[in-house]
Amino acid sequence: MRIVIARGYEDMSMRAAMIVAGQVCLKPDSVLGLATGSTPLLMYNKLVEMHHKAGLDFSNVISFNLDEYLGLAKEDQNSYHWYMYHNFFNHINIASGNIHIPNGMTQDIDQECRRYDREIRQCGGIDLQILGIGTNGHIGFNEPDIKFEATTHKVKLDQETVSANARFFADISEVPRFAISMGIKTIMHAKKILLLANGESKADAIYRAMYQGITPETPASILQLHQDVTVIVEESASKYIRETIA
Numbered sequence: 001m002r003i004v005i006a007r008g009y010e011d012m013s014m015r016a017a018m019i020v021a022g023q024v025c026l027k028p029d030s031v032l033g034l035a036t037g038s039t040p041l042l043m044y045n046k047l048v049e050m051h052h053k054a055g056l057d058f059s060n061v062i063s064f065n066l067d068e069y070l071g072l073a074k075e076d077q078n079s080y081h082w083y084m085y086h087n088f089f090n091h092i093n094i095a096s097g098n099i100h101i102p103n104g105m106t107q108d109i110d111q112e113c114r115r116y117d118r119e120i121r122q123c124g125g126i127d128l129q130i131l132g133i134g135t136n137g138h139i140g141f142n143e144p145d146i147k148f149e150a151t152t153h154k155v156k157l158d159q160e161t162v163s164a165n166a167r168f169f170a171d172i173s174e175v176p177r178f179a180i181s182m183g184i185k186t187i188m189h190a191k192k193i194l195l196l197a198n199g200e201s202k203a204d205a206i207y208r209a210m211y212q213g214i215t216p217e218t219p220a221s222i223l224q225l226h227q228d229v230t231v232i233v234e235e236s237a238s239k240y241i242r243e244t245i246a
């Protein structure tokens with residue numbers, strides 16, 4: 001693991017955007033695994049800026065999002081569909097046919113999960129996977145569990161995740177309790193992984209993920225076994241890491 005401690009959110013986001021931009025420049029038809037949440041927001045802004053000001057070209061890029069809430073339509077402002085189009089896709093030149101996000105309104109969840117995994121395989125797997133981390137150590141919506149879930153699957157969200165994500169909804173009762181998430185195996189098959197952690201609320205989770213045992217109780221800890229992971233930790237999220245290094 002390469003660990004970078006960034007001087008604040010801006011620095012973390014710029015470093016992350018540079019890595020994504022580097023990937024796209026070197027391989028214009030890269031398959032990107034994309035994350036949502038508040039953490040990568042500024043990284044997406046920076047990539048949009050690089051597209052407009054420096055001609056960063058996404059026309060051949062293929063994207064697969066990590067997850068989607070079950071029961072939220074694409075038009076719902078809390079769906080990850082809406083988030084991705086609103087914050088990123090609408091502002092760059094990615095081809096709409098190259099965008100993949102699980103369908104949270106599917107009538108057949110198993111079939112939707114199998115379809116999603118098949119499409120990732122058909123595109124040759126993910127070149128660069130971007131990840132955030134939940135306060136409970138989740139990646140995508142792979143929640144703490146007694147085993148690692150391999151492929152795309154239906155998830156029951158943890159109470160901690162529901163509470164953490166309630167800030168985006170008018171009321172906690174509106175937060176969906178279920179989601180579809182890419183599995184750990186698919187994430188681990190990505191050629192490169194970029195994990196971002198921002199804010200003090202992530203300090204414990206990122207420390208456990210990087211320095212404690214590998215356990216499905218901290219899903220992000222599996223990343224210790226991946227050969228090419230870069231972790232960009234914003235300063236306040238790095239407080240336990242710095243204590244360990246010091």
Ligand SMILES: N[C@@H]1[C@@H](O)[C@H](O)[C@@H](COP(=O)(O)O)O[C@@H]1O
Pocket residue numbers: 035036037038039040066067131132133134135139140141161165
């Ligand atoms: N499913 C998403 C994750 O992909 C995200 O990385 C994480 C952290 O979110 P945030 O960046 O808002 O803290 O929680 C959400 O529930």
